[in-house]
Amino acid sequence: MTDPDSGTALEEIAFRWVARLDAGTLSADEEAELEAWTRVDSRHAGAFARAMAANAYLDRAAALGVPIQCVPTPDIPAEAAPPSAISRRAWLGGAGGALAASLLAAAGLRFGAGGERIQTPLGTIRRASLQDGSAVTLNSDASIEVALHEHVRSIRLLAGEANFDVAKDLVRPFVVEAGGVRIRVVGTSFQVRLLPADAVAVTVQEGIVEVSRESEPVLRLTAGDRTVLHASGAAEQQHLSEAEVDRIGLWQSGQIDLTGMTLADAAAEFARYSDRHIEIDDPAVARMKVAGIYSISDPAGFARDAAESLNLRASASAGGVRLAAVP
């Protein structure tokens, strides 16, 4: 920076701290040093808070899908093959995806043989591009392992929920394993969610996928199909309208549609994204129906609206917000 102004200088120091936090390698000593730095005066504290805010803003923008316009720079060795033809759902912007793939290829990024772990903490949604040009969006508190082999692209869903936009590659199928269920695709967009008791839900937005559990016949799902496979081997299948499919994928833009849910279900949905829970003791209150689309990061806002529309009382509790009937 050319401006020697002290405000700017503070900013630069604050951003250096944020970059170090981002590296995730802060030692106890460094943490104490950071703490001391922010306590020097309120401008230090403010510069650090602002840097953290800017960082969070950029994380959120990345999760929502910032189009990637970067082109590979000449000084990076271009050792990988040119990106193959890509056909995928275009909500990120097809060209952006292709460029992302080529940037990665040019940077020589490879997944190790053991697979690359990608995970999200509670409350964070992350979209990541894979080297083959596919993209995966992880919902809050989810974890996957990616291994892109020569003849198969193999993904394991270890926890939570993920959406896959798969780049078409006829000779290299894309296989997702989730709780003993295998989902095999060629090029499509679909979503997998691990449910309690080892059940797995698969929803297809586009294309065709094949779902199987060991030694059981292969299920073929097409766009709009949603199936829940239970550990017992039973499968519930339903066909959804386009609007319903979109509704299930709404979390990718940081929202949830609670329409038709009970208050208890809505509270459980919010619990997937935050440690601040909505608590309901009264079963009659828990059964009340709610409606509307809410931001996943705003359980308190939802609780307030619910209290207002259902004539309940919302009060702060140790774990979050408590909803109760008006006495």
Add this chain to the structure above:
Amino acid sequence: MSVSRERAAWLGRHIFPHEAALRQWLSRGPIGVGIEIDDVVQETYAILAAMDGVDHIRTPRTYLFEVAKSVVRQAFRRSRVVTIDSLTSAEILSVPEDAPSPESVVADRQELDRVSASIAALPARCRDVFTLRKLQGFSQREVAAHLGITESTVEKHMAKALTMLAHAIGRGGFSRDPSSSGRDQANETRAYDGSGQRDRA
């Protein structure tokens, strides 16, 4: 840490998108004598970061402007360069209403495009590091290994990228009518103003 992850996320979502508008508004107000916009903004963030809770704040944008106003008022009192009369004139400055609602700010596709353009305008190495780390989700260590540079260099590039992006986004680089505070415009950041021109007031 002095700012919790939860509060940082709230600030990033509800406050940072309005920082450019706040700076612009401050630059039009009766600031100038001994009061720096940077100082007001930093004090304002310090107050918002230190609050016990933010759940009660229904319109963060308005709240932000109110807090900033109180900081200005206090600075006036401290500097004793203005009379009580000018305090009243600071009070009557109204908070601008023309900005989009907080919820729509980052979700707005256009804004994401502008973030993208700001990323594209970063120096090459900064941009690669930022893209691999933040958009592709690789760890700083992985980025270092794959670009063949040290982790400390990756960290430096990240710090620079974050500083420059915050500058472009938080100081009106996105606005067609950039902050006229003047002194913070002459910077190496190529802020994007929608017309592809450099952002110089």
